[in-house]
Amino acid sequence: xxxxxxxxxxxxxxxxxxxxxxxxxxxxxxxxxxxxICGSDLWPYQSMERSDSGxxxxxxxxxxxxxxxxxxxxxxxxxxxxxxxxxxxxTCIFCRQGLQTSCLHGGFWGGELDGGQGEAVRVPLADGTxxxxxxxxxxxxxxxxxxxxxxxxTGHHAALAAKVGPGKIVAVVGDGAVGLCGVIAARRLGAExxxxxxxxxxxxxxxxxxxxxxxxxxxxxxxxxxxxELTNGLGAHSVLECVGHGAAMSTAxxxxxxxxxxxxxxxxxxxxxxxxQPAFYKNVTIAGGPAPVRAYIEELLPDIMEGKIQPGRVFDxxxxxxxxPDGYRAMNEREAIKVMIEF
Amino acid sequence: xxxxxxxxxxxxxxxxxxxxxxxxxxxxxxxxxxxxICGSDLWPYQSMERSDSGxxxxxxxxxxxxxxxxxxxxxxxxxxxxxxxxxxxxTCIFCRQGLQTSCLHGGFWGGELDGGQGEAVRVPLADGTxxxxxxxxxxxxxxxxxxxxxxxxTGHHAALAAKVGPGKIVAVVGDGAVGLCGVIAARRLGAExxxxxxxxxxxxxxxxxxxxxxxxxxxxxxxxxxxxELTNGLGAHSVLECVGHGAAMSTAxxxxxxxxxxxxxxxxxxxxxxxxQPAFYKNVTIAGGPAPVRAYIEELLPDIMEGKIQPGRVFDxxxxxxxxPDGYRAMNEREAIKVMIEF
Numbered sequence: 007x008x009x010x011x012x013x014x015x016x017x018x019x020x021x022x023x024x025x026x027x028x029x030x031x032x033x034x035x036x037x038x039x040x041x042x043i044c045g046s047d048l049w050p051y052q053s054m055e056r057s058d059s060g061x062x063x064x065x066x067x068x069x070x071x072x073x074x075x076x077x078x079x080x081x082x083x084x085x086x087x088x089x090x091x092x093x094x095x096x097t098c099i100f101c102r103q104g105l106q107t108s109c110l111h112g113g114f115w116g117g118e119l120d121g122g123q124g125e126a127v128r129v130p131l132a133d134g135t136x137x138x139x140x141x142x143x144x145x146x147x148x149x150x151x152x153x154x155x156x157x158x159x160t161g162h163h164a165a166l167a168a169k170v171g172p173g174k175i176v177a178v179v180g181d182g183a184v185g186l187c188g189v190i191a192a193r194r195l196g197a198e199x200x201x202x203x204x205x206x207x208x209x210x211x212x213x214x215x216x217x218x219x220x221x222x223x224x225x226x227x228x229x230x231x232x233x234x235e236l237t238n239g240l241g242a243h244s245v246l247e248c249v250g251h252g253a254a255m256s257t258a259x260x261x262x263x264x265x266x267x268x269x270x271x272x273x274x275x276x277x278x279x280x281x282x283q284p285a286f287y288k289n290v291t292i293a294g295g296p297a298p299v300r301a302y303i304e305e306l307l308p309d310i311m312e313g314k315i316q317p318g319r320v321f322d323x324x325x326x327x328x329x330x331p332d333g334y335r336a337m338n339e340r341e342a343i344k345v346m347i348e349f
Numbered sequence: 350x351x352x353x354x355x356x357x358x359x360x361x362x363x364x365x366x367x368x369x370x371x372x373x374x375x376x377x378x379x380x381x382x383x384x385x386i387c388g389s390d391l392w393p394y395q396s397m398e399r400s401d402s403g404x405x406x407x408x409x410x411x412x413x414x415x416x417x418x419x420x421x422x423x424x425x426x427x428x429x430x431x432x433x434x435x436x437x438x439x440t441c442i443f444c445r446q447g448l449q450t451s452c453l454h455g456g457f458w459g460g461e462l463d464g465g466q467g468e469a470v471r472v473p474l475a476d477g478t479x480x481x482x483x484x485x486x487x488x489x490x491x492x493x494x495x496x497x498x499x500x501x502x503t504g505h506h507a508a509l510a511a512k513v514g515p516g517k518i519v520a521v522v523g524d525g526a527v528g529l530c531g532v533i534a535a536r537r538l539g540a541e542x543x544x545x546x547x548x549x550x551x552x553x554x555x556x557x558x559x560x561x562x563x564x565x566x567x568x569x570x571x572x573x574x575x576x577x578e579l580t581n582g583l584g585a586h587s588v589l590e591c592v593g594h595g596a597a598m599s600t601a602x603x604x605x606x607x608x609x610x611x612x613x614x615x616x617x618x619x620x621x622x623x624x625x626q627p628a629f630y631k632n633v634t635i636a637g638g639p640a641p642v643r644a645y646i647e648e649l650l651p652d653i654m655e656g657k658i659q660p661g662r663v664f665d666x667x668x669x670x671x672x673x674p675d676g677y678r679a680m681n682e683r684e685a686i687k688v689m690i691e692f
Contacts, residue, residue: 099583100607100608103608105607105608105632107632108607108608108631108632167634240442264443264448264451265443265446265448265451270629273629274625274626274629276626277623277624277625277626278621278622278623278625279621279622279625280620280621281620282617282620282621282622282625282635283617283619283620285638286613286616286617286637286638286639287638287639288451288638289448289450289451289636289637289638289639289641290638291510291634291635291636292625292634292635292636293632293634293635293636294629294632295628295629295630295631295632295633296629296630296632298632
């Protein structure tokens with residue numbers, strides 16, 4: 007089969023790799039029908055050191071079950087399934103409390119495993135990981151369903167971590183796909199006002215349609231001053247950090263009001279967090295991390311099926327597998343918000 | 350009157366200063382009957398740059414109301430009152446939600462104001478700040494009541510921020526007075542197991558009486574390994590960071606289990622927080638800050654009056670005002686846990 011590999015910064019290739027096959031009785035083999043490129047894929051795309059063997063890419067996919075191991079009970083051949091960006095057993099102490107990204111026996115795609123940006127994937131712990139979708143493979147809602155693998159669940163996680171609720175003033179740092187899904191999540195949870203910190207016209211337009219009430223295009227100190235101005239000098243109750251740069255986190259901590267919360271889902275690029283001292287003096291809570299999107303699929307799926315939320319609109323470009331390298335380039339150059347891969 | 354001033358690292362003096370008098374109609378003048386030295390006083394004691402004018406010290410005191418301004422309603426001359434380490438109006442948006450340390454019109458002792466380590470204090474916003482005690486000035490419970498000004502409320506705040514509750518495994522980083530009160534608070538809130546990270550024999554003995562079930566005298570990587578060993582490799586659900594050094598915070602973040610929480614109340618000595626990346630991957634919540642002890646007095650006072658908790662046992666030395674400089678020395682050299690000042 008063919009799959010996407012990254013060989014170093016800027017060097018994405020689609021190549022032939024071995025076909026996956028059932029290796030453990032808990033495995034399923036999934037033939038991918040849709041996948042996509044993630045903002046977090048851009049971190050290694052921008053900085054990965056050269057590798058001779060390459061790194062398998064992609065962690066967001068929907069597909070059809072092609073084969074299952076002897077112990078698999080919850081999915082069967084022919085099922086259309088969605089896979090969260092982390093695989094998990096569904097039974098360990100952390101899975102039972104809905105934190106599947108910390109599953110004691112699970113992990114993330116790539117590495118020794120297949121990535122999602124390829125024709126097929128061996129899915130370990132299939133019963134815990136996969137969720138059967140109630141539609142056919144080419145259903146019109148497929149783009150929105152695909153966001154259940156990561157960005158919509160991640161935006162929702164940021165909103166929960168930031169304690170969004172009715173009457174709250176929410177600020178979303180970052181206008182990427184996760185930030186835009188954070189706007190959807192904040193509105194869905196009843197936020198009174200949603201301030202988006204972003205500066206790309208296409209993303210801002212979409213954010214407004216998703217429910218953003220105010221746009222702050224400034225950055226750094228100017229952005230902080232602007233948010234404070236918009237909030238009577240108090241800051242936002244809930245801040246969703248959807249970037250991962252230290253500067254974005256510092257902005258997030260500075261625009262949170264006393265007693266407020268920052269939900270961080272941008273993968274932190276710095277080991278140390280600056281701005282944590284002012285956050286202390288304000289009693290600002292810092293929560294979040296890799297979203298346990300597996301836990302959120304059941305909750306978000308009905309809203310997608312009923313058309314209440316349309317996170318699939320973050321996809322503004324579609325390609326086949328051969329177009330994946332150019333998809334990385336387009337997202338990296340902010341030409342595209344998020345690229346969907348159709349097989 | 351006489352009061353304590355710090356002129357630079359290691360240079361504490363008791364000197365004559367102007368008598369306080371009512372300056373605003375919302376002021377009260379309090380003649381101090383008990384005060385104490387705080388672990389956080391040791392930060393400037395260890396590092397303050399030389400100052401010609403000196404800095405007024407102390408933020409924990411109980412006293413008798415001597416005079417009140419025309420607008421004061423809640424306290425009157427002759428009342429015995431306890432003062433939280435922050436003064437607050439009790440009516441602003443933050444006070445109403447129980448975050449008096451962020452009061453829009455309040456602040457902290459010292460600076461332009463009197464400190465608590467002196468014979469009298471002008472208390473601004475007396476109605477919001479002071480709480481009348483239901484006992485006489487020399488009641489046997491006075492040491493425990495004095496901890497309501499800071500350390501007991503701060504330990505309680507750390508426990509709340511760390512989401513302590515029934516069945517939880519709690520780790521307390523630091524065996525100072527706040528850490529010891531954190532042990533009391535954790536037990537009071539129903540913790541199943543309380544691991545204290547500390548190494549001073551006298552403090553450990555007290556911690557065990559307060560409810561600590563395990564003691565970890567190691568530091569750094571060894572302490573982390575030991576806590577993981579004690580918790581089946583998973584870490585503690587709730588970690589109370591009661592020191593403020595970067596290394597202590599890093600330990601706290603590393604011993605928190607996935608999905609757990611760190612409640613930080615040690616005043617952070619570093620602008621950046623190391624260890625925040627691993628905390629992200631584990632979805633560990635970081636909360637806390639200066640404790641709104643004003644909000645906790647009503648809750649904790651009955652337990653003290655009924656003898657259910659005995660936080661006053663953290664005082665292992667008592668002195669008069671003249672003995673304050675030596676009290677700083679003794680606490681700094683870990684000769685005393687916490688020094689009470691009797692007037």
